[in-house]
Amino acid sequence: MGEFSGFASVTRLIKFTHKYGAPKRFYLLAGRLVPWLAALTVILMLAGLYLGLYWAPPDYQQGDAYRIMFVHVPNAWMSMMAYMALAIFAAIGYIWNVRLADMLAKATAPLGASFTLTALVTGSLWGKPMWGTWWVWDARLTSELILFFLYVGYMALQASIDDPRRAAHASAILAIVGVVNIPIIHYSVYWWHTLHQPASLTLTNQPKIYMTMLVPLIVMSMAFMFFYLTMLLVRTRSEILVREQHTDWVRKLIKAGR
């Protein structure tokens, strides 16, 4: 209660955002943006795949197997960024009671989880030709695994509470605690890894990044970024429809058959 009185002046700024944070406005604005973002996603994805699978030459050591990096690395980056975004949305929703922020957080979670899962699977696939095993307790993969559990926990908590407001605020606290713990988790996992495998070359130790690797990597990263934005808007729009179903404007939309 009294803890947040210090945010009074920032609250006035946030109230300004309230006008554009109203679910109805967001719904309409997002609806117009989605086709553009989707188009950009497809273009970047196709370009990235071409660059990564065809344009970039095979690697000296790993041959063609290394190309899976062009999916693995962007997904790993996005999984981290999505969690940051989730924590920020959730914190805004919790502190200033902004329903749209709650919905954005809820929409981000499954997207972040799938980025993490993709990173884990592609990491495992990458490991097989390199080390001969399906799973390697590499520092980054282990961190990704723990991040996956953070996402699943967040979604499980949201799913198990019926009241949408309580669900959003409870998982917001969980997300904030998670975000604070992530640096500690990363450090401890990294340290744990170096203690047990001091000399071996890991997936994270790439000898050198060549230009031919960097360009497709950046393009693919942008592709996945736009993928996230597109899907975020799409999912948030359906979340808005569900949560605002009692309001007049949603009822009109449903009647109009959209």
Next chain:
Amino acid sequence: MSPRGLFSVRALSCARGDKTLFAGLSFQLNAGEALHVRGPNGLGKTTLLRALCGLSRPIRGDIRWRGERVSDLAEEFTAEVAYVGHLNGIQGELTVLENLQTAARVFVRGKERMADVETALARVGLVASADRPARHLSQGQKRRLALARLLILRRPLWILDEPFTALDAASVEGLSSIIGEHMSAGGLALIVSHQAFDLPGIRDFELARFCKART
């Protein structure tokens, strides 16, 4: 004392989930006054009381105690409220006496006046059960124990949610006189009760006035 009332509420709006229960709720309460919040089940009477205590966060509105916002006062406000909700708030493993003694230590701050635990027990008729574990009490006795806390804490604002539940006729009378004394001493009270009780000077407050009709 603020001319707007000791305890004043303006344009309060509360929701359960995404559904707004009531909006634009306002009232004022001064020393020695009591409000009987009425309305059919499910309207949000409990939610209202919890919002007034500070347990629940309202969507919108202004709750002021002695002219200052309750959200700014935080613990200073809770130090002046005694809340008895649906749950008794007593721990079964502790004896009746231990429950009240702990309440005294945890809820009374600094130099606040505190009535004797023994006197409170006598007033609610639980002296004989003082050393029994609270879980062995009957429903009515547990309710009386919860209400005994009101006598110990000596708070000006009482917020009571169905306080007469499980009480027999004699106890209902007893509680009514306790509340009556509290009001005479300048205290304020907000009561939700579907049971009839006799309290001179209490005002009725219809919650339904502030609820939008829903199809």
Next chain:
Amino acid sequence: MSGGLFYAMRAVFMRDLLVFWRRSTEVMTSLVFFVMVTTLFPLAVGPERHELMLIAPGVLWVAALLATTLSLNHLFASDYQDGSLEQLLMSPYPLSALVAAKIAAHWVLTGLPLALLSPLLAVQLALPTKAMGTLVLSLLLGTPILSLIGAVPAALTLGVRGGGVLVSLLVLPLYTPVLIFGAEAVAAAAGQGFASVAHLSLLGAFLALTLSFAPWASSAALRVSLD
């Protein structure tokens, strides 16, 4: 009789100690679990002292972690059900201080016995004697961290269906740093790695960090659950 935050915290601490003590079955569960896991491992893995010695630090720490996770459900649940948690929110004292007292009482009856009992169980797992002191110290530092961090998911899942299992899922990622530092400390003391002082001081630092953050986070969580 009353007066001051300290007395209120002590009152909550003593009350909860008394309540947990009288509700002894809950407290015994985690201890029994700890004993079970550490006893079953040699049966499953074989009596080879050399093998047991290698896995001893990890097994002891995982068992302690799981036992603590089991006990988390008892931290707030019955107070939530009988309404005394609600009343605690109406106290004139800062909730985070009172919650810290609750967690302390809980730890005294769950984590502390685990730490003190561990050398006996470590003997079963062929842990070298020179590592016993570090074992107890690592658990004395680590189990409060587990209780403090665990209080947040415990508070978030009050009254929620599937709460028990959910708490374990939520707590797992947050426990990994403590597990790593704790188990490594014992392994180091048993002669398998660096000096254990580094690990123990990291644990100590982590405890200090958690002490300042967790009570505040769990009281926020309690307010959300009681909204």
